[in-house]
Amino acid sequence: MRIIAIDYGTKRTGIAVTDPLQIIASGLCTVNTPELLPFLQKYTATEPIEAFVIGEPKRMNNEASDVEVQIQKFIQKLQEAFPTIPIHRYDERFTSKLAFKAMIDSGLKKKQRQNKALIDEISATIILQEFLSGRK
Template sequence: MRIMAFDYGTKRIGVAVTDPLQIIATGLDTVHPLQIIDFLKRYMQTEQVERFVVGEPKQMDNTPSQSAMHVKGFVNLLKKTFPAIPVEMMDERFTSKMASATIAQSGMGKKARQNKELVDNISAVILLQSWMDRKIY
């Protein structure tokens, strides 16, 4: 079964997923928030998802950021729509910066670093990989 992670934004949600053995995190897609539930229902017709990991937006002092209330609404929607799938929160500070750095190190140009969909997608992968790394140790 797969683990799925979300980098939630009010304009886009980066979605990443593990392979069935939960070894590798891969970017799946970037989806508009109004389309995410339909996207997930379609995906789960062919794939089994064991757990959702949602990026928890925090300020540097560990307090919730401005987007925390939107994320909370998204988490409630996930729980209501998919009650059998547990939802876990994971600190997402620095994931966007790490995603931009990853894109830069990959040799992609400035245009790729400014592609917000790509950044959101890679942020979700970093979030999921961090969650998996934490689970292993």
């Protein structure tokens, strides 16, 4: 069964997923946030999911970020839609910076690095990979 990571944003949400053996995290896509729940319902209809991992944005002083209110509302809807699938939170403080660095390191051109949807997807992948590493 797979694990899905969600890098929730008010406009766009990055999604990453593990392989069925939960060894490797890969970027899946970025969806417009209003379409997130329908996307997940469609995806889980064809792929068995063990858990959701949702990024937890915090400020440097450990306070919750402004988007946390919307994330909590989304988590409520997610729990209602998938009552049997556990939801984990993961500190995502540096994932956008790490995603941007990964894009530079992989040789993406400046125009490609400005693609915010790609940054969101890579951020979700980093959240998921770090979550997997923490479980070992």
